[in-house]
Amino acid sequence: MRDLAGKAAFVTGGASGIGLALGCAFARDGMKVMLADIEAGPLEQAVGALAETGATVKGVTCDVSDRAAVERAAAETIRAFGPVHVICNNAGVGVGGGPVEEIPPADWDWAIGVNLMGVIHGVAAFLPHIKTHGEGGHIVNTASMAGMATGPMMSPYNVTKYGVVSLSEALAAELQGTAIGVSVLCPGWVDTRIDESGRNWPTRFGPRRAQTTLARERQAQIAAMLRSGMRTDEVAERVLRAIHDNDLYVFTHVEMRPALEERFRRILTAYDKAAAFKRQEPRP
Numbered sequence: 519m520r521d522l523a524g525k526a527a528f529v530t531g532g533a534s535g536i537g538l539a540l541g542c543a544f545a546r547d548g549m550k551v552m553l554a555d556i557e558a559g560p561l562e563q564a565v566g567a568l569a570e571t572g573a574t575v576k577g578v579t580c581d582v583s584d585r586a587a588v589e590r591a592a593a594e595t596i597r598a599f600g601p602v603h604v605i606c607n608n609a610g611v612g613v614g615g616g617p618v619e620e621i622p623p624a625d626w627d628w629a630i631g632v633n634l635m636g637v638i639h640g641v642a643a644f645l646p647h648i649k650t651h652g653e654g655g656h657i658v659n660t661a662s663m664a665g666m667a668t669g670p671m672m673s674p675y676n677v678t679k680y681g682v683v684s685l686s687e688a689l690a691a692e693l694q695g696t697a698i699g700v701s702v703l704c705p706g707w708v709d710t711r712i713d714e715s716g717r718n719w720p721t722r723f724g725p726r727r728a729q730t731t732l733a734r735e736r737q738a739q740i741a742a743m744l745r746s747g748m749r750t751d752e753v754a755e756r757v758l759r760a761i762h763d764n765d766l767y768v769f770t771h772v773e774m775r776p777a778l779e780e781r782f783r784r785i786l787t788a789y790d791k792a793a794a795f796k797r798q799e800p801r802p
């Protein structure tokens with residue numbers, strides 16, 4: 519999409535971090551912005567601060583893991599702004615530090631509910647609307663470099679981010695040749711409060727299990743990486759360019775290329791082995 523001015527955007531996880539930066543960038547480009555978030559207080563503050571800049575902005579509280587809540591938020595956005603063009607399925611939680619076999623089932627449920635189902639709910643709630651209004655649009659799904667190359671000790675998070683990449687690739691193929699673009703945002707470390715995701719732990723899962731020493735150490739390392747990470751406004755600028763250019767993959771951290779190359783190298787080596795295996799004589 520080349521001209522965003524006057525159009526409307528819906529951003530989940532819009533009360534802080536990358537989501538708020540996206541909302542600010544869209545508003546600066548003259549868009550009407552709906553910020554959606556599970557945290558009512560920070561959401562109200564974010565909407566107030568943006569409104570003071572003269573932006574047309576509203577907020578809606580919404581748990582993206584709840585399909586009905588996302589549908590209600592979509593209806594409210596359409597009621598407020600009319601046709602909606604840019605959808606950022608961005609809300610996410612950092613969850614799941616530890617070895618796979620020790621991760622509590624509730625951590626899996628939470629990660630999958632917010633990071634993956636939240637994106638699916640956003641697409642389901644808005645894509646039919648964008649197709650119907652016919653003015654074109656763009657869907658931005660926030661994944662991560664964790665959806666491109668997996669490290670240890672963070673499996674629920676990584677699994678959901680691979681899912682978001684896959685979903686976005688499928689959507690882009692399904693929408694090819696239409697006026698609806700798709701981008702999947704894959705940042706490395708960004709200076710946000712994602713290391714404090716536990717603030718939104720759902721009470722329906724009961725008390726959160728105490729972290730192991732290993733998980734606490736890992737969390738401290740992650741916090742340090744985040745604090746020295748990229749600024750959110752830089753990420754948002756990159757996303758705006760991707761919407762303009764209709765880029766599917768949106769990378770921000772060029773220094774992470776070796777991790778991708780290593781993954782692809784190992785996959786292709788395994789493929790070569792399969793080809794060599796096929797050429798071998800059958801076993802007697």
Ligand SMILES: NC(=O)c1ccc[n+]([C@@H]2O[C@H](COP(=O)([O-])OP(=O)(O)OC[C@H]3O[C@@H](n4cnc5c(N)ncnc54)[C@H](O)[C@@H]3O)[C@@H](O)[C@H]2O)c1
Pocket residue numbers: 530531532533534535536537554555556557580581582583608609610611612632660661662663704705706707708709710711712713714715718744747
């Ligand atoms: N910060 C990073 O280094 C980094 C790197 C790669 C990807 N990401 C991704 O960026 C996205 C935004 O995260 P962030 O880093 O800005 O963190 P953040 O914690 O600052 O922002 C996340 C926002 O999502 C909201 N949220 C959490 N659960 C929700 C739910 N169930 N429903 C609605 N809103 C909910 C939070 O209240 C918060 O405002 C996430 O998907 C995250 O996985 C972050």
